[in-house]
Amino acid sequence: xxxxxxxxxxxxxxxxxEVGPYHLSLPGPIRLSLKLDGEVIISGEVETGFLxxxxxKCFELHSWKSAIPYADRLDPEAAVxxxxxxxxxxxxxANTLVPPRAQAIRIILSELTRISCHLANAVRIARAVGAExxxxxxxxxxxxxxxxxxxxxxxxxxxxxxxIGGVRxxxxxxxxxxxxxxxxxxxxxxxxxxxxxxFNHAFLxxxxxxxxxxxxxxxxxxxxxxxxxxxxxxxxxxxxxxYSGYEILDFEVPLGRGEGGTLGDAHERxxxxxxxxxxxxxxxxQVTEGxxxxxxxxxxxxxxxxxxxxxxxVESSRGLLGCHLMSLGGTAPHRVQFRAPSGFHLxxxxxxxxxxxxxxxxxxxxSLDLSISEAxx
Amino acid sequence: MDIIELKKRLTEALSEKILELAQxxxxxxxxxxxxxxxINEVALLLRNESYLGFSVLENFFVAQLDSAFLLSYxxxxxxxxxxxxxxASIVPPNPEGLAKAPSIREVWPMAEHQERESAELFGxxxxxxxxxxxxxxxxxxxxxxxxxxxxxxxxxxxxxxxxGIQHQRDGL
Numbered sequence: 001x002x003x004x005x006x007x008x009x010x011x012x013x014x015x016x017x018e019v020g021p022y023h024l025s026l027p028g029p030i031r032l033s034l035k036l037d038g039e040v041i042i043s044g045e046v047e048t049g050f051l052x053x054x055x056x057k058c059f060e061l062h063s064w065k066s067a068i069p070y071a072d073r074l075d076p077e078a079a080v081x082x083x084x085x086x087x088x089x090x091x092x093x094a095n096t097l098v099p100p101r102a103q104a105i106r107i108i109l110s111e112l113t114r115i116s117c118h119l120a121n122a123v124r125i126a127r128a129v130g131a132e133x134x135x136x137x138x139x140x141x142x143x144x145x146x147x148x149x150x151x152x153x154x155x156x157x158x159x160x161x162x163x164i165g166g167v168r169x170x171x172x173x174x175x176x177x178x179x180x181x182x183x184x185x186x187x188x189x190x191x192x193x194x195x196x197x198x199f200n201h202a203f204l205x206x207x208x209x210x211x212x213x214x215x216x217x218x219x220x221x222x223x224x225x226x227x228x229x230x231x232x233x234x235x236x237x238x239x240x241x242x243y244s245g246y247e248i249l250d251f252e253v254p255l256g257r258g259e260g261g262t263l264g265d266a267h268e269r270x271x272x273x274x275x276x277x278x279x280x281x282x283x284x285x286q287v288t289e290g291x292x293x294x295x296x297x298x299x300x301x302x303x304x305x306x307x308x309x310x311x312x313x314v315e316s317s318r319g320l321l322g323c324h325l326m327s328l329g330g331t332a333p334h335r336v337q338f339r340a341p342s343g344f345h346l347x348x349x350x351x352x353x354x355x356x357x358x359x360x361x362x363x364x365x366x367s368l369d370l371s372i373s374e375a376x377x
Numbered sequence: 378m379d380i381i382e383l384k385k386r387l388t389e390a391l392s393e394k395i396l397e398l399a400q401x402x403x404x405x406x407x408x409x410x411x412x413x414x415x416i417n418e419v420a421l422l423l424r425n426e427s428y429l430g431f432s433v434l435e436n437f438f439v440a441q442l443d444s445a446f447l448l449s450y451x452x453x454x455x456x457x458x459x460x461x462x463x464x465a466s467i468v469p470p471n472p473e474g475l476a477k478a479p480s481i482r483e484v485w486p487m488a489e490h491q492e493r494e495s496a497e498l499f500g501x502x503x504x505x506x507x508x509x510x511x512x513x514x515x516x517x518x519x520x521x522x523x524x525x526x527x528x529x530x531x532x533x534x535x536x537x538x539x540x541g542i543q544h545q546r547d548g549l
Contacts, residue, residue, distance in 0.1 A: 049520075344487055346490065
């Protein structure tokens with residue numbers, strides 16, 4: 001085996017590399033078994049399961065209501081989506097109505113979480129390409145959103161704020177104004193990120209035409225969310241199957257256009273997330289301006305849910321998050337199962353990294369925005 | 378295509394293989410029950426027939442009902458937006474034994490991760506081809522090597538300790 005460097009042929013052997021389960025370049029505890037020819041990955045396998053906590057079983061051991069904090073742990077970075085999908089599923093099975101005010105508060109929390117997650121992902125991409133300066137700016141702005149969570153719920157990460165039939169408490173005084181302030185701030189910052197990332201020659205070189213996900217690959221592995229949309233696939237649960245009142249909101253779903261590079265490359269995935277942040281700001285403005293008055297919770301007792309099944313889905317920051325639950329009429333779920341988008345994204349990794357240079361591996365993995373926590377559960 | 382039309386077409390295409398046609402949840406999604414041995418045959422038809430076109434497996438759900446395992450494949454046809462749940466049930470030869478079901482990952486490759494997870498946690502062998510090979514064990518990736526039993530089964534008893542670590546403390 002050999003590879004060319006400045007026109008000179010260097011003799012190399014095929015080597016095997018084991019990376020992980022704990023390594024800075026990985027999105028979480030996974031193990032990669034790579035076969036390398038020089039610095040080119042010729043095949044790769046992914047081993048998962050290091051973060052398995054038996055989360056779905058935990059739901060069966062608790063009452064319907066007291067299982068909610070477990071949903072936070074599905075993906076701690078995007079705790080609200082886990083809570084939301086579980087509450088929506090129980091509400092569907094139990095036929096519980098959610099007051100419009102509670103639905104609006106849920107949307108506010110969802111969109112704030114989406115912005116926070118997309119910024120966190122940009123931090124990981126910045127780290128992967130070695131852009132030290134910008135990641136501090138991103139973290140500084142994400143902190144503002146986490147402060148908003150603290151103001152509303154008292155918690156910064158595991159919010160435990162949604163309830164079956166609504167939310168735990170009404171918005172606190174000054175919360176809406178603070179949300180609007182943060183929206184204005186992030187809108188200004190997006191321009192700053194554009195200068196530091198999108199128009200940065202070094203960043204473009206590391207991401208353009210790297211880790212291209214073709215639409216065929218997206219379909220083969222059932223990938224969803226920003227990763228699929230960056231490859232031009234128009235699918236978003238908020239538009240296709242609206243929930244919690246998304247149907248009355250006016251927003252766009254950004255799609256990959258292959259600007260500058262190839263449709264579905266790492267750069268496109270990065271850009272899509274920034275454009276989604278901008279759309280989330282639009283949604284937040286609309287919801288906060290028209291926040292309905294009235295109750296924030298339909299009081300429900302922690303009692304049995306009628307026998308039956310429900311399957312609901314939400315658009316989490318990483319893709320289509322589904323929850324299938326089954327009740328046999330007891331005071332605890334018979335079975336709760338989550339359809340986690342990252343589990344599907346991980347399946348595409350071996351095919352995606354084949355042919356990649358080793359230096360691009362961490363950039364490609366970061367651009368997929370994987371949550372190992374939700375994939376392993 | 379509405380649900381009545383879909384029902385009619387499914388009955389025409391699969392008549393003798395359908396055990397039951399029912400509707401699930403508020404969304405009134407149609408669920409079609411077939412025998413587990415026919416899963417692949419039915420899956421191919423659902424995916425390949427142009428008037429059905431269920432090319433996306435959105436979710437694979439396994440649950441235990443008494444001694445049987447219920448397998449649910451949540452399908453979507455991107456062109457028409459129709460949804461369908463394909464269902465089958467399997468029974469292990471004895472309460473501790475491994476259950477066996479045909480794998481559908483050759484029809485829907487996206488099922489691989491979810492099949493692997495269910496295999497390990499429920500104790501189900503998903504086999505390719507016509508009959509299961511003589512496989513006695515399932516490779517552990519979610520559970521530590523050497524872990525006994527299948528935690529997602531209803532009769533599963535949590536071990537008091539594993540690898541020298543106490544899981545249950547006195548007085549709690």
